[in-house]
Amino acid sequence: MDSNIYEVYQDEIQALQEEIKLLTEKYEDIQQEITFFSEEEILKSKESFQREMQGDSKGQECPSDLKVQLESLETDLSFLMKLTGFQFTSHSKKTLEKTGDRTVQKHRLSGSCYSLSFQLEFQLLEMQSKEKVSTAVTDLSIIMKSGEDSGVSKFVSSVEEHGNLITFFRSLSTYAEWYEHRRRTFLHFKTKYPEVVTLPEGLQGDYIVLRNPKLSGFELMIVWKIHMDKEGSTTPVLDLLTKVPEQVLEQKMARVGNVPAQFRSMVLLLGIEAAMENLIKVVK
Template structure:
């Protein structure tokens, strides 16, 4: 996964570089056909050298070739995004230090994983040895923009201390998958049983309410939270709570209501979460 993510970051940077080259080329064409190639290097430098005195057909050929490279890299980036579950919206790097002994680059990476929007800033130092180079990460700063941030705050603080980027991206992926599993389950039951199931906070909330159509004031509340450990483990906690008026509890001589939570957990262990919820909803609908 780390290799795929590295490829995605590199592709995003290359796509943005080529886009900038195409725009700069077009701007140079609009201004003149001179030989002002000084600020450009690589493909852009060669392209502008060609433009100085060449025919319009060759100019168009250069521009089309650059655009084709952009499209090819965008396709590669799209495949990497589908594979990893990450979408990189921007990636920039600037040189902080450069000498014969090594180089320090400062990276700013922005993107998303499902509904988790992140921004990661760090310095990558490369010290050149006789046979190999040693790379280290420092000054790691992580910003998450999501309603689920409170559950990830302790984990993020730990990653900023440990400088473990691989752990960060692996955990964001796991958390997103668990969140999506909860969302699809809640949405499925709300759409299938609208008279019984309600979602006060929407499909992405942690709570599902179950009401008996003929028993107003009585409800079962499903709490489905996600815990993220400092080590990156994502653990779901699913509990059934009861909201029953005192008069109804007094009439429950066999303890059916009081034992609902324990019975639900037994069903979950035997059938799984979705099947246990299905059985619970069907029992309420009778």
């Protein structure tokens, strides 16, 4: 064979090999793009899968072990969602670097915990040695709607600085649970005592106002803060503010000044809901 023709073939083979390599890398990146679908999309996929299985088996039921496994997974997922309040709506990852003992992936994750939504973006560095595999989170960025809560903002900044995702999820679950509990409690009392309870900032606010329709100018404000420190510890803090006309104080409400202290004592003794209920009944 002529040497020139041989060299041409060699060049073409090499070019094809390079093209195959590039396509393979692109395919691997696409394969690493993972998406977690919503609950509605999961249910639709499940129904479609069941129809296909029924069609393939010509009317026969799915294997019992497959049904048991599917039901078990659904039960576990439902339990975890109820226990933690988390629902993940999307997640994707992309490999930025990969060598023999080092892998760097970029992750994007969004979801909600009860009624609080969040978005995360971070890089995951994985180092592999003969003894173990170690991982580290870097370039962590967190976006969440926490309003003007400075405690939450400081906590998020601390988590971003240290790249501690476990602390973020654990603390967010506790904070969001108190947040949801406060929202439901306000809704309960607004529904039960609409003539007494008002919500100036809506259900997402941190206080409710109690008014007696028969006493003009008389108001009690129950303030319910949810304090989160820099380490992620969450504590509910309740207080009572009073607004009472001077003539009422002089006549029948001389002891109103002691009501805030008495309310705080009731919270410690009876719990938040019972203390609020008793106060509302007094105002009513």
